[in-house]
Amino acid sequence: MAIKSNKAIKISQKHLLGIQDLSINDVNIILDESSKFIELNRSKNKKLDTLKGKTQINLFFEPSTRTQSSFDLAGKRLGADVMSMNITNSAIKKGETLIDTAMTLNAMHPDIIVIRHQDSGACNLLSQKVNCAVLNAGDGRREHPTQALLDALTIINRKNKIEGLRIAICGDILHSRVARSNIYLLNMLGAEVNIVAPSNLMPKDIESLGVNIFSDMKKGVKDCDIVMMLRLQNERMTSSFLSSNREYYEYYGLSPDKLNYAKDDALIMHPGPMNRGIEIDTKLADDINKSVIKEQVELGVAVRMACLKIFCM
Amino acid sequence: MKKKYFINGNIIDPHNSLNEEGGLIIGEDGKIEGIGKKVNTKNIPSREKFIDLKGKYIFPGIVDMRVFVGEPGYEYKENFRTLSEAALSGGVTSVVTMPNTNPVIDNVSIVDFLKRRGRDKSKINIYPSASLTVNAEGTNMTEFGLLQNKGIIAFTDGTKTIQNTRIMSRIMNSARDLNSLILQHAEDYELSQNGMINDGIIATKLGLQGIPELAEIIIIERDLALLESIKCRYHISQLSSAKSVEIIRNRKEKIKFSCGVSINNLSLNENDIGDFRTFLKLSPPLRTEEDRIALVKGLSDETIDVIVSDHKPEDEEQKRLTFAQAGTGASGIETLLSLSLEHYHNGSVKLETIIRALTSNPAKILKINKGNLSVGNDADFCIVDLNKPWIVKQENLYSKSKNTSIESKKLQGKVMNTFVKGDELFNL
Numbered sequence: 140m141a142i143k144s145n146k147a148i149k150i151s152q153k154h155l156l157g158i159q160d161l162s163i164n165d166v167n168i169i170l171d172e173s174s175k176f177i178e179l180n181r182s183k184n185k186k187l188d189t190l191k192g193k194t195q196i197n198l199f200f201e202p203s204t205r206t207q208s209s210f211d212l213a214g215k216r217l218g219a220d221v222m223s224m225n226i227t228n229s230a231i232k233k234g235e236t237l238i239d240t241a242m243t244l245n246a247m248h249p250d251i252i253v254i255r256h257q258d259s260g261a262c263n264l265l266s267q268k269v270n271c272a273v274l275n276a277g278d279g280r281r282e283h284p285t286q287a288l289l290d291a292l293t294i295i296n297r298k299n300k301i302e303g304l305r306i307a308i309c310g311d312i313l314h315s316r317v318a319r320s321n322i323y324l325l326n327m328l329g330a331e332v333n334i335v336a337p338s339n340l341m342p343k344d345i346e347s348l349g350v351n352i353f354s355d356m357k358k359g360v361k362d363c364d365i366v367m368m369l370r371l372q373n374e375r376m377t378s379s380f381l382s383s384n385r386e387y388y389e390y391y392g393l394s395p396d397k398l399n400y401a402k403d404d405a406l407i408m409h410p411g412p413m414n415r416g417i418e419i420d421t422k423l424a425d426d427i428n429k430s431v432i433k434e435q436v437e438l439g440v441a442v443r444m445a446c447l448k449i450f451c452m
Numbered sequence: 453m454k455k456k457y458f459i460n461g462n463i464i465d466p467h468n469s470l471n472e473e474g475g476l477i478i479g480e481d482g483k484i485e486g487i488g489k490k491v492n493t494k495n496i497p498s499r500e501k502f503i504d505l506k507g508k509y510i511f512p513g514i515v516d517m518r519v520f521v522g523e524p525g526y527e528y529k530e531n532f533r534t535l536s537e538a539a540l541s542g543g544v545t546s547v548v549t550m551p552n553t554n555p556v557i558d559n560v561s562i563v564d565f566l567k568r569r570g571r572d573k574s575k576i577n578i579y580p581s582a583s584l585t586v587n588a589e590g591t592n593m594t595e596f597g598l599l600q601n602k603g604i605i606a607f608t609d610g611t612k613t614i615q616n617t618r619i620m621s622r623i624m625n626s627a628r629d630l631n632s633l634i635l636q637h638a639e640d641y642e643l644s645q646n647g648m649i650n651d652g653i654i655a656t657k658l659g660l661q662g663i664p665e666l667a668e669i670i671i672i673e674r675d676l677a678l679l680e681s682i683k684c685r686y687h688i689s690q691l692s693s694a695k696s697v698e699i700i701r702n703r704k705e706k707i708k709f710s711c712g713v714s715i716n717n718l719s720l721n722e723n724d725i726g727d728f729r730t731f732l733k734l735s736p737p738l739r740t741e742e743d744r745i746a747l748v749k750g751l752s753d754e755t756i757d758v759i760v761s762d763h764k765p766e767d768e769e770q771k772r773l774t775f776a777q778a779g780t781g782a783s784g785i786e787t788l789l790s791l792s793l794e795h796y797h798n799g800s801v802k803l804e805t806i807i808r809a810l811t812s813n814p815a816k817i818l819k820i821n822k823g824n825l826s827v828g829n830d831a832d833f834c835i836v837d838l839n840k841p842w843i844v845k846q847e848n849l850y851s852k853s854k855n856t857s858i859e860s861k862k863l864q865g866k867v868m869n870t871f872v873k874g875d876e877l878f879n880l
Contacts, residue, residue: 159657238772258774259659260728279776281659316659342656343664 150449154266154273157282158323166288166327172445173292173438180216180440190219193250193451197223198240198265199276200256205411205436206276206286210253213443219250219451237261238268245269251451254278272450280314286410287320289442291328293435294365297406302329307360307401309335310369310391310418313342313380317410318369322348335359337391339380356391363401367408368393368419384417393419398429406431453480453874457502459492461510461835466808467815467824475502476510478831482874487825505835508868511807513545513832515814515823516785517635517712518689518760520610521547522852523569524562525554530765530852532573535785538851539576540878542786543834543867544761546577546815546822548635550610551588558583558594563602575877577822577832579605581635584623588612593623596632605818608635608689611735611780613671615641621678628684633818636675637689638696639736643667648775650739654722660775663737665693672696676703683708687817690714690762692736694746701755710817712758713747715784715791716857720744724857730771730778731855734762751809752801757817759809761788765853782857786849791858793838793865831874840866 150165158166179185195214199207207223214221226240237256244252251272254262259279266273277283294301306325312318312334322345325332332350334341346352353359360366371387381387388394393407407423407430415421424430459475465487475491478484496502516539522529530538539547549566551557557566557580570578582599586592588609596607607627613636614620627634644667649655651662672688676699679686688711691697700711716734721741725732732738750756764781771778784791792810795801815823825833844861846854870878 236769236773236777256774258776261774263728264774279659281657319657319659343651343662344653345656347653348656 153450154262155284155446155450156262156266156273156275158284158287158320158327159282161284163327166291166324169288169442169445169449170292170295172449173288173442176441176444177438180437185216186218187216188218189448190214190217190451193219194248195219195221195447195451196244196249196252197221197276198226198244198252198254199224200226200254200261201277203255203276205439206255209436209439210276210443210447213440213447216440217444217447219447237264241265241268245271251447274446274450277316280316280319282320283316284320285439285442285446286317287324288446289435289439290321290367290408290410291324292438292442293408293431294406296434296438297431298364301325304364305331305333305362306365306367307333307335307363308367308369309356309359309393311340311371312336312345312369313340314372315369321367322350326350333359333363335391337381356397357400360397360401363405365406365408366393366398366401369410370412371414371418388417392417393423395420395423398423405429408432408435411436453482455480455485455500456874457491457496457500458505458510459496459502461505461508463487463510463825464804464807465512465825466804467512467812468826470825471804476825476833478871478874482831484825484827484829484831487827509836509838510825511543511834511836512811512823512825513834513870513872514543514789514810515546515818515820516544516761516763516788517548517758517814517818518550518714518762519547519785520550520552520764520781522765523553524565528852529767532569532578534850534852536573536575538763538783538786538849540870540872541850541867543789543836543870544576544785545832545834545870545872546579546820547785548579548581548605548818551581551583551608552610552612556583556588557581558586558588560595560598560602563599563604567603576872579818579820581606581608581610583607584609584614584634585619590614590616590619593619593626596626596630600630600632605820606633606635609637611637613637613639613641617674617678620675621682624678624682624684624686627686628682631685633685633687635687635689636671637735638668638671638675639663640667640670643670648733648737649725650722650737652722652740654725658725658728658775665695665739665743668692668696668736669699672699676707676709679707679709687711690717690736690760691747691750691756692717692739692743694743697746697750697755701750704755710757710813712760713751713756714760714762715788716762716782717744718747718751718759719791719794720857728775730773730775731782731857731859733775733778733780734782734857735780748795748800751795752805754805757809757813759788759792759806761785763851765851766855767853771855781855783849783851783853783855784857786851787844787856787858787863789834789836789867790842790863790865794863797864830872832872834867834871835869836865837868838865840864842866
């Protein structure tokens with residue numbers, strides 16, 4: 140299947156660093172483009188030559204399975220030459236800074252760099268030092284724009300709209316870039332966003348981003364169209380935020396009884412990877428009538444193809 | 453040295469409650485011979501040349517209580533010579549250097565080295581502080597008595613805070629016995645752990661770990677509780693929050709102590725961090741505009757005694773990193789006075805109050821005969837054009853490190869000349 144649109148794609152940004160920088164027009168361009176790739180990805184011949192001759196470097200300073208493979212596949216399906224680099228902590232300890240790495244890679248003339256880094260703002264720094272476009276695949280706890288875009292696409296696919304929906308984002312908000320990007324995007328698209336978290340995992344003053352905050356999950360998910368669960372990021376927790384996983388599940392895990400407070404046709408989302416039995420009941424996670432978790436992964440490839448295409452061209 | 457005569461200046465010398473038009477006579481020995489309105493063309497011998505200041509201001513040389521110099525260990529960031537040039541261009545003639553060097557200034561033998569280097573390479577008056585604890589680790593006290601005998605003026609762990617209350621109480625007891633001055637950086641590490649900027653909406657948006665104001669308040673409250681029973685010379689280096697100012701305003705009625713504020717916290721707020729500007733990664737962090745206004749108010753009503761530059765030169769490599777990895781601190785000694793004058797120009801603080809916080813107040817806390825224009829004292833002073841506009845440019849800075857927090861900022865008021873012991877060591 141050929142996707143040929145000669146309509147000029149005009150996006151306001153050179154890089155995709157965060158949802159914060161995008162206009163609603165930018166978002167619509169990306170989402171429109173993404174939906175064109177969904178069918179392609181389901182067809183037999185998935186290969187295009189849109190990015191033929193272009194070089195894409197995936198620069199991952201933090202371990203990642205789904206985001207990295209998703210970007211990898213997205214680039215390959217568009218015909219780009221994709222190189223994935225996993226830069227572990229030991230390489231950083233050799234003394235090379237992010238800027239050094241960036242300069243080295245820049246000298247190889249990539250057309251696009253996809254970066255994931257444990258420090259917030261790393262992609263901003265990188266974007267100032269290289270000539271090509273930079274796509275943020277997650278920086279610290281700041282933003283993860285493609286995740287938010289794929290979440291929005293998933294919601295639109297199922298509910299045909301975002302405007303007017305009530306969406307609960309629940310769990311470890313403090314450490315979550317997914318939460319931040321989703322708050323910006325869902326707000327922009329007209330949803331009402333509820334944030335549910337224990338006080339220890341609630342970022343300071345987050346209500347000023349235009350969300351409702353709840354420490355009681357039942358109240359937070361009440362009448363919601365979407366319940367988005369987040370992973371408890373134990374690796375980012377330096378000291379005791381919670382008493383125990385079982386207590387967390389009791390109060391903040393998505394169980395059938397808590398889901399009952401949401402609308403009957405509410406959808407369950409999760410950016411993955413899941414801690415089954417901690418933030419989400421394992422049966423609910425796999426319930427094909429309610430859970431769209433697998434669809435999120437599927438549409439992730441389409442969204443990343445769209446982003447690569449738009450920012451590479 | 454030839455005698456020098458200045459006339460038609462505006463003299464502000466808070467120590468002597470002097471705020472008048474007049475002149476200044478410097479003797480051949482570099483001491484002040486005469487000052488004030490009585491110094492005019494009528495009593496200058498006709499054969500002598502004099503300099504007509506035409507309304508420019510004369511301030512005592514600034515005493516900056518919080519300055520980091522790279523010697524020993526970090527000479528590539530700042531040495532005594534470059535520090536002197538930077539200080540003089542900003543009208544600063546005396547500084548208290550922080551002990552966070554490599555090695556830390558924590559024993560008598562290093563002090564000898566420091567004094568020698570300071571004497572040989574520095575053009576300004578260097579008053580070294582030593583650490584409160586060995587290697588600034590917060591566990592074992594240094595030898596306050598012996599260090600003082602060698603010329604140490606104050607004790608501080610500099611960028612660090614004594615966390616252990618038992619050790620802090622013992623430090624205060626020793627300081628009381630030996631009449632030593634403690635300078636405390638107030639930060640509870642448990643609360644500030646991994647923190648980079650003020651805990652608030654900016655931290656939430658940027659995804660950076662916040663430092664809550666409580667981290668500062670807990671230490672201030674703890675130390676003041678100790679101070680109530682262990683009376684010693686105690687000074688809080690830098691306040692950053694409105695609540696801290698409020699606490700200090702109340703506690704000063706009962707207990708004797710002093711406190712300072714960094715010019716950064718007086719002039720900037722957390723919004724200035726913008727898109728991860730690492731030059732604004734500071735300790736204490738920049739807080740909200742309400743906090744900044746409260747600090748200015750605290751300065752104005754003299755709850756806050758001292759303004760410091762918190763001059764912390766960091767080389768470019770320390771700042772060309774992600775925010776989490778970047779070094780903390782900004783270069784600021786050159787712009788201390790000009791940036792302080794902003795609060796005079798916008799009408800929020802009286803000129804005399806600002807000059808007092810930069811000269812006589814720190815001198816009084818440190819118990820040094822500086823920061824004044826008394827007859828018979830060293831002629832350390834600066835001549836300032838209060839209205840001269842200028843723009844801060846990294847490339848024009850004298851400091852070895854260029855990490856100014858106010859690059860491209862337009863300032864009003866510039867030091868034209870700086871004198872130390874009667875010698876003109878800087879002129880614009």
